[in-house]
Amino acid sequence: MDGAQLTQQIINGLTLGSLYGLIAIGYTMVYGILRLINFAHGDVLMVGCYIAWFAAVQFGLPWWVALMGSMVLTALLGVIIDQGAYRPLRRAPRISALITAIGVSFLLENLGLVIFGGRPKAFARPEVFNQIYEWGGVRVLSLSIWVPILTAVILAGLLLIIYRTRVGMAMRALSRDMVTVQLMGVDTNRIVAITFALGSALAAAGGVFWAMKYPQINPLMGILPGLKAFVAAVLGGIGNVVGAMIGGLLLGMAEILLVAWLPELAGYRDALAFVLLIGILIFKPTGIIGQELPE
Amino acid sequence: MKRLLPLILTTALVLFSGAALAADVVKLGVVFPMTGPAAVYGQNGVKGLKLAQQHRPTVLGKKVKLFVADNKSDKVEASNAANRVIQKDKVHALIGCLTSSNSLAAAPVAEKAGLPMLSPWATNPLVTQNKKYIFRICFIDPFQGSVAAKFARDYLRAKSAALMIDISQDYCVGIAGFFERAFKKLGGKIVLKTHYNTGDQDFSAQLGAIAGAKPDIIYVPGYFTEDALIARQARELGLKQPLLSGDAAQAAELIKIGGKAVEGLYLTTHFDEKGVTTDSGKRFVKAYREAYNEAPDSVSALSYDSYNAMLDAIQKAGGLQADKVATALGRTKDFPGVTGVLTLVNHNAIKPAVILKVKDGQFAYVATVNP
Numbered sequence: 153m154d155g156a157q158l159t160q161q162i163i164n165g166l167t168l169g170s171l172y173g174l175i176a177i178g179y180t181m182v183y184g185i186l187r188l189i190n191f192a193h194g195d196v197l198m199v200g201c202y203i204a205w206f207a208a209v210q211f212g213l214p215w216w217v218a219l220m221g222s223m224v225l226t227a228l229l230g231v232i233i234d235q236g237a238y239r240p241l242r243r244a245p246r247i248s249a250l251i252t253a254i255g256v257s258f259l260l261e262n263l264g265l266v267i268f269g270g271r272p273k274a275f276a277r278p279e280v281f282n283q284i285y286e287w288g289g290v291r292v293l294s295l296s297i298w299v300p301i302l303t304a305v306i307l308a309g310l311l312l313i314i315y316r317t318r319v320g321m322a323m324r325a326l327s328r329d330m331v332t333v334q335l336m337g338v339d340t341n342r343i344v345a346i347t348f349a350l351g352s353a354l355a356a357a358g359g360v361f362w363a364m365k366y367p368q369i370n371p372l373m374g375i376l377p378g379l380k381a382f383v384a385a386v387l388g389g390i391g392n393v394v395g396a397m398i399g400g401l402l403l404g405m406a407e408i409l410l411v412a413w414l415p416e417l418a419g420y421r422d423a424l425a426f427v428l429l430i431g432i433l434i435f436k437p438t439g440i441i442g443q444e445l446p447e
Numbered sequence: 448m449k450r451l452l453p454l455i456l457t458t459a460l461v462l463f464s465g466a467a468l469a470a471d472v473v474k475l476g477v478v479f480p481m482t483g484p485a486a487v488y489g490q491n492g493v494k495g496l497k498l499a500q501q502h503r504p505t506v507l508g509k510k511v512k513l514f515v516a517d518n519k520s521d522k523v524e525a526s527n528a529a530n531r532v533i534q535k536d537k538v539h540a541l542i543g544c545l546t547s548s549n550s551l552a553a554a555p556v557a558e559k560a561g562l563p564m565l566s567p568w569a570t571n572p573l574v575t576q577n578k579k580y581i582f583r584i585c586f587i588d589p590f591q592g593s594v595a596a597k598f599a600r601d602y603l604r605a606k607s608a609a610l611m612i613d614i615s616q617d618y619c620v621g622i623a624g625f626f627e628r629a630f631k632k633l634g635g636k637i638v639l640k641t642h643y644n645t646g647d648q649d650f651s652a653q654l655g656a657i658a659g660a661k662p663d664i665i666y667v668p669g670y671f672t673e674d675a676l677i678a679r680q681a682r683e684l685g686l687k688q689p690l691l692s693g694d695a696a697q698a699a700e701l702i703k704i705g706g707k708a709v710e711g712l713y714l715t716t717h718f719d720e721k722g723v724t725t726d727s728g729k730r731f732v733k734a735y736r737e738a739y740n741e742a743p744d745s746v747s748a749l750s751y752d753s754y755n756a757m758l759d760a761i762q763k764a765g766g767l768q769a770d771k772v773a774t775a776l777g778r779t780k781d782f783p784g785v786t787g788v789l790t791l792v793n794h795n796a797i798k799p800a801v802i803l804k805v806k807d808g809q810f811a812y813v814a815t816v817n818p
Contacts, residue, residue, distance in 0.1 A: 157659050160684070164651035270486025272672050274703040284683060291685050366648035366676055368704045372483065376646055411641070411652030418653050419614040419642035 156289040161412040162405070167296040169404025171362055174303045175381035176388070176396035177310065178354030184391030185327045185347045187246060191253040192233065193355050194378015195260035200226040200356025201275070201369045202268055208276055215278040219360050223353040230352025231345045238348075239341065242330075257378075264371030272370040275363040299361050303397065306357065310350070310393055319346055327391075376422075383429045389439025398440060403428065473511045473761065475754070476532030478543030478553050483520025484645050484670060487698045488545045488746045492567060494739055495747030496542065499754035502734070506758040507765070514538055518549050525549035529556040529564075539767045540564070542753050545746060546695075547571035547618035554581045563773040565757050567749035568717075570694065571621045575794035580773045582794045584753045584784070585717055586818070588618070588693075592625025594800045594816045595666065595691055595715045600633045602814075603689055603713070605663035609639040611653060611677060613669045616645060622668045622693050630666075638662045645670065650677045654684050668693035674712070675705035682708040689713060697745050702808055712805045713813070717745040718786040721812035722801045731785035745786070752784035 175197065182190045190196075200222045207218035237256050241249045281295035314320040322343045325333045334340050362377055363369050380403060381396075388399025403425060411418040432439060477496060479489035493515060500511060514536040516528035525544050532538045533556065541557050541564040544550040550569035557564035558578050566574060566583040570591060575581045599605045608630055613619040627637055639660040641653040654677070657665060665688050667677055674696045681690070690709075694716040702709055720732045720742050731751055735743040743751075756779055763778075764771035779791040789798040802813040 154659075157655060160658070161652060161655045164649075164655055168649050168651065265482045269490075270480075270482035271490065272487075272700055272704065274700070274706070286685070289685075291683065293683055362648075367679065368648075368672055368676065368700075370484075370672075372646070373648075376648070407649075408652040408655075412655055415639060415641040415653060415656035417642075418656075419612075419644060421652075422644060422647075 158412075159290045161408055163290065163292055163296065165405035165408035166401065167293070167299065167365070167404070168408060169401035170296075170300040170303050170397075171358070171365060171400070172377070172380050172384045172404050173397040173400025174299065174306070174361060175355065175358035175377050176384035176400045177303070177307060177393050178351045178358060179378075179381045180385040180388070180390055180396040181310065181314075181354070181393055182347060182351040183385065184393070185323045186344060187327070188238065188249050189253065189382070189390075190351065191250070191378070191382075192256040192260060193351070193381065194374030194376075195257045195264070196226060196230060196233070196352050196374070197355040197359035197362070197377060198264060198369070198371060198374035199229055199260060200352075200359040201363045201373065202264070203356070204360045204363070205273055205275055205369055209273070215276075219357065222360055223356045226356035227349035227353040230348040230355075233352075234345055234348040239344075242344075261371055261375075268371055270371065272368045272373075275367040275369050277364045277367050281364055293365075295361070295364055299365075302357075302361070306354065307393060307397055310354075313350070314393075319343065323347060380425055383425050386429055386439055387432055389441045392439070392441055395439055395441045402440075471509050473506055473509045473758075473767065474536060474538040475511060475513050475757065476529070476536060476538035476541040476543070477513050477515045478518050478525060478528045478532065478541060478549070479515060479545055480520040480549060481515070481517035484672060485520040485546050485549075487671070487700055488568065488695075489517070489520075491698075491744055491747040492545055492750040495567075495735070495743065495750035496754050498731075498735055498738055498747075499751045501738075503755065503758060506761050511758065518544055518553070520546065520549065522548055522552040525552040526556050529553040533557070533560045533562060538562070540757055540761070540769070540772060542567065542750070542757060544569065546616065547574055547621065548616055550574045551617055554578055557581060561769050563757075563760070563769055563776055565753050565776060567753040568694070568746050569618070571617045572795075573617070573621070578794065580769070582773075582776050582779075582791060584749055584756055584786075584789070584796050586798055586800060587795050588622040589625045590818060591693060591715050591800055592622045592627075592668075593629035594802070595622075595668070595693065596626050596629035596633055596635070597816075598713070598715070598802055598814075599630060599664055599666070599691055600635055603664055603691070605635060605689075607636040607638045607662045607664075609657045609660055609662035609665050609688075610637060610641070611650070611657070611665060611667045611669070612640065612642050613645055613673060614642045616670070618693075618695060619668055619670075623666065626666055626668065643669075643673065645673065647673065648676055650680050651684065654681050654686060657681075658684060658686055662688060664689050664691055666691050668695070670695045671698040671701035672704065675701050675703075675709060678705045678708040678712060691715075694745055697803065697810065699741070699744075702805060702810075705805075709805045710807075714803050715800050715816075716803060717798075717801065718743070718748040719745075719801045719803055719810060719812050722815050723785070724787055724815075725783050725785065727783050728785040728787070748786045752782075752786055752789075756782055756784070
């Protein structure tokens, strides 16, 4: 492998990693605040993609309108899921909510199959993201440059909300002790709803960029990015939004470099991701920059 | 009135017998992937079967009923679905599955129940091997792989090839192996073999490795979604080599998703409306276009043929006894299918392959290769 090829593979890794990171941010935020692993995150992402597809491909709206619309509607879906599925279990053991999340995931996948059908749909990539730049044999898609920038913006916005607003303060407090926060007069249901709305909007954003990079969507498309984002979130320290971004980049890079050096083993790249997950859970369960758990 | 009388009588007969005796219905179980990654094939296959049923609704004076069971493109679900139609719907014979992996999972179920099963599209040789009741209406991958290798060497003048293999599909692993063997035998060189799994969406690393190996062609005998994404990413990474694929790439979605990137992609397959040779084939193309307003593909044509071959076998057997139907199926000879005239040898069909190329957003006919 010469220098240009290695550079190309590193760029491939950064591209994939930043997409994993973008999706992992939403995953980890919901966990950080509610201590709920929302296994339906990948499927919420899928719904977001379909909404954007209807808006952009069917109705011909500009891509950013489609993206915004998809984020708003998906946020609404997140709130509905929370109200319908998780709210009745707020006081139940954590495992019940986890199992419900898996149930919601199956529900969304199969609803998707019934409503949208199993045939994949072609997703459009807007011209802005479809430019290819080339330097010395290394080719970069403009989308691959935009995704990390947008991810950084989203990350900054999220940190601003969590650390600089009253809602954010309530969110942080909620993650420590829900009952006490309630006693202090905070409307916890509202805060939880906002958390889900934010998490789902992030899923939609991640999904739309994912679908622009890999331009096909189908009702089961959320499973793989969802799982990978989960691994990325745990890798970076679940609950930590900056960690999720770093975890995503590391995972993407690891996957690509494994295949780059050992193309014969390319079929095991998913296995590699899950071996990483197991390894991190055994040796450093708090992840790379996660804090020690209070309990 | 005289001419109408038989019609009225048959109608009355069908109506009465259909209502009175369930045994007077021929039940065909259809185990197809209606959802999941192979959903496109399943849905097109059912279109072909429905058309066949419309054209030939009865056999031995009995009405034919289809029991479609979704195998969700999944191996475990395929054997479950086969069990379901056999035990719950009490079907007399099975048509299915489509993909080789699903057929390999469902075949033992049919074999154990002692029911004839006819696969329209499973090309992996293992599907029918050492089975008494399992048959197929398509050619097998040793043939398809060697056709692809010969095409790559003679027509594309390729000296070297890189392989990209979907290791979660028995079909892909099988055909890639047969291609490799044939390509090497013809003096070609395999410079790189790399793998992926069904459902993968990022292929940049594999393609990056292929770019380094600089092959003359890339052989990607995968399913259309992955093939389309591979083609797009290959072109984005600046790879200009021709792509060559197999019959699983023949779906309208390949072009919808792949767009400009799949232009010039070649594939070996079973059927194309422009390569039709038989009269029944021409009638089928016309009827299919009228019914569904789109061109038939290999799966719909092969499903149509499977239905008719199964009914012919039941006709010849003179009843629904599984053993007799299976024997008759195995003796299918010079069957005038819409995908060509075919004969079953050792449970597999011997018939020509078609080579297509994506041109101007459509599949264009290139050549027919006889066995």
